[in-house]
Amino acid sequence: MNNSPPDNPKLFGHHTVSLRAQFAPDGVALSITNSNALAGFNQVRIPAALIPDGASPPGHPYEHIAQAMFTPDRDDTSNSTDTSPPQSRSAAALAGTRRGTPMPGNNTQRGPRQFAAVSANAPWPGAPGANHADSNSAATASMPRRPVRSAQANFSAAAPQPHLDNSQDPVNAAVLPLGASPGFAVFSQAADWPAATSRPGPWHDLQLLNDLTKMDTGDRILAPKSSSPPTQIMSEAQRPPGKTEGDSAALEQEGAAVLPGGSTVPDPHSATGRMLSPVADLSPVAVAGRQTGQMYRTLLRSPTGSGGALPYLAVTTLSNVGQGGAFDYQRQGNRLTGFTQLPQYRDVSNFNVGLFCQQAGLSLDETLTAAGRFAGIFSSNAKLDQPYGLDQQTAEFIKVGYKVGRSGVFDPAPRR
Amino acid sequence: MVVSIPLKHALFLLGMAMLPIAPFALIGGAIYVLYAVNACITEVRQDGIFRANMQFRITETNCSTMGEDASVSVYGSSASSDGKTLLFKYGPASYDLPLPTIEVPDQQTIIITVPIVSDVAFQLHTWNDRSIKYDIGQVNYPRTDNEFAR
Numbered sequence: 001m002n003n004s005p006p007d008n009p010k011l012f013g014h015h016t017v018s019l020r021a022q023f024a025p026d027g028v029a030l031s032i033t034n035s036n037a038l039a040g041f042n043q044v045r046i047p048a049a050l051i052p053d054g055a056s057p058p059g060h061p062y063e064h065i066a067q068a069m070f071t072p073d074r075d076d077t078s079n080s081t082d083t084s085p086p087q088s089r090s091a092a093a094l095a096g097t098r099r100g101t102p103m104p105g106n107n108t109q110r111g112p113r114q115f116a117a118v119s120a121n122a123p124w125p126g127a128p129g130a131n132h133a134d135s136n137s138a139a140t141a142s143m144p145r146r147p148v149r150s151a152q153a154n155f156s157a158a159a160p161q162p163h164l165d166n167s168q169d170p171v172n173a174a175v176l177p178l179g180a181s182p183g184f185a186v187f188s189q190a191a192d193w194p195a196a197t198s199r200p201g202p203w204h205d206l207q208l209l210n211d212l213t214k215m216d217t218g219d220r221i222l223a224p225k226s227s228s229p230p231t232q233i234m235s236e237a238q239r240p241p242g243k244t245e246g247d248s249a250a251l252e253q254e255g256a257a258v259l260p261g262g263s264t265v266p267d268p269h270s271a272t273g274r275m276l277s278p279v280a281d282l283s284p285v286a287v288a289g290r291q292t293g294q295m296y297r298t299l300l301r302s303p304t305g306s307g308g309a310l311p312y313l314a315v316t317t318l319s320n321v322g323q324g325g326a327f328d329y330q331r332q333g334n335r336l337t338g339f340t341q342l343p344q345y346r347d348v349s350n351f352n353v354g355l356f357c358q359q360a361g362l363s364l365d366e367t368l369t370a371a372g373r374f375a376g377i378f379s380s381n382a383k384l385d386q387p388y389g390l391d392q393q394t395a396e397f398i399k400v401g402y403k404v405g406r407s408g409v410f411d412p413a414p415r416r
Numbered sequence: 417m418v419v420s421i422p423l424k425h426a427l428f429l430l431g432m433a434m435l436p437i438a439p440f441a442l443i444g445g446a447i448y449v450l451y452a453v454n455a456c457i458t459e460v461r462q463d464g465i466f467r468a469n470m471q472f473r474i475t476e477t478n479c480s481t482m483g484e485d486a487s488v489s490v491y492g493s494s495a496s497s498d499g500k501t502l503l504f505k506y507g508p509a510s511y512d513l514p515l516p517t518i519e520v521p522d523q524q525t526i527i528i529t530v531p532i533v534s535d536v537a538f539q540l541h542t543w544n545d546r547s548i549k550y551d552i553g554q555v556n557y558p559r560t561d562n563e564f565a566r
Contacts, residue, residue: 268556269510269534311443323454323480330484339480341457343511346484353483371483378455379479381487381507383537391485391507392557393534398483 257282257348260409265400267347269393277348278329285320285327285352286410289359292316296360313360320356322374327352347397354401359410364402371398455479461488467520470494470544474515476508487537490516490528494544503543507534509556525549535559 256264257277267275292313299309324331329345329352357367372388372395375381383391390398404410421429434441456479465472473491478484488508491500504516509532516530526546531553541548 271510271512311440315443318482322482328480328484330478331480335454339454339457341459341478343476343478343486343508346478346486346511349480349484371481374481375479375483375485378481379485380456380477381479381485381537383535390483391535393507394483394485 256280257351259404263409265351265404269347270344275347275351275397276344278342278345282348282352282355283410285355286359286405288320288326289356289405290412292320292356293360293362317356317360317370321349321353323378327356347393350394350397351401351404354398354403355405355410356401358402358405364399367402368395368398371395455481461515465518467518467526468523470520470526472503472518473500486511488515490518492526492543497544501540501543502538503540503548504528504550505538506530506536506552507557509534509554520546527551532556 254272254274255276255278256272256274258264258280260283265275266273270276295316296309296313299305299312318325320326321328324333324335324339328349330342330349331339332342333339353371354364354367357370358364362370368388368390372382372390375391375394376384376389381391382389386392386395388395456477458475458477460473461476462474465474471493473493475489475491476486477489478486486508487505489502490504492503493500503526513532514530516528519527519529521527524546526543526548527550528548529551533552533555535557536552536555536559539548539550
């Protein structure tokens, strides 16, 4: 074991590994139904150092926890300086770990239960060798460096209790691109993994970290923050047959909101782990927001209509995402006959508020301020001691909707 | 010099001065009335929970303004108390999680158990000459202070 201090601390940097995790108590077999119902998806963030393949490990107090491979996103072709032929997705298969085999540089011997790692999630269909626990022995393919926004990591073993992040914006997790090597070993210090939230019962043992793992470098959708019990992360192989991430039809049948491009919004409050919506396509929310913004700006520029711009914006926004509005999916009915509550659509309704306002051109601060003021006046559940006076879960999904809108995923196709 | 204006003239002038803002006042008033009437819907989720000569009721309140929020409240009432008393209010962590359970193990204690909550909005720690203990498995958004505790 190398107990010498890192000889080049600058090399290691200060990065954060974001894990989309799923939690289940000890002794409970993981399945999509029971584990999601128990806790859904959660985000775990771990301070980490990334060491390029071939470099010497940092030694004590760092521990090797994973092997990572940077791969460009599908849309990551801009600003590329790489002239080599495109690498196929499958060629970027991740370095894996055999069950019970210590990773190179791993300076901690672990118990067998902690080595139940499976392969990292390969998020594109048909990736060979993906999702098979024992099939992906270490074989980091050499691949050219390309512009990078995210990385897949294979977490081979349990580390100390993870930091269950409760303080950071879930969609702002970032790890900067590193170095010239596509492959990295991920190290963390035990001291950076503070004890999890104390709770009675069998939740204390962190069992393993694997799969559904991303290190992000941009505005990507991660699981909303949540302080949840320590975890066993469900592997891709444990998903029900036919329920792949890109299977839009299956997701729609499941009741999930499906973003353009086929991705979904993780939601720890949903029984499926995905944000539920009565309609899968949320594009009409974005369209209505854009139209409202355009009309508002037109009125503002008009010498005769500028006085009506703000009332127009207020009335249109409320008629769309306000109480009983077109995109208030939590309310069914009308003011005359009364509303029915559909609490399972709370998060998507808040998501719609953020998306609509972003597309209308409001800032996030304006959006949260407006929502908070309405809540402060009309809602008995407003949290006046919280930022903007909003319930934290409410604010969180307004932010997620806003940032998804800002990511450009709902932008109209460019005119030809 | 003091100018005296008859009351009806003063009211007329005030009305004329208010005329430009009348549409805004009407719109604002209409929005206020519409929102205030329907903003929150409270449903009784569990009633008639009798424990040691005390009765408990659990309600859920969902509010819709510009954004949605929710809360679950536990009320208690007894022969010696006037009406119902709010004992516990929290944000539900999800829409399909079990409601809290209430136990009265002895003459001094009430135990309210809930496996997971989003946040705790209110906790009463003494009621009806008994201490209330809370067994909350997990708080998704814990507060760092105890300002809500009484």
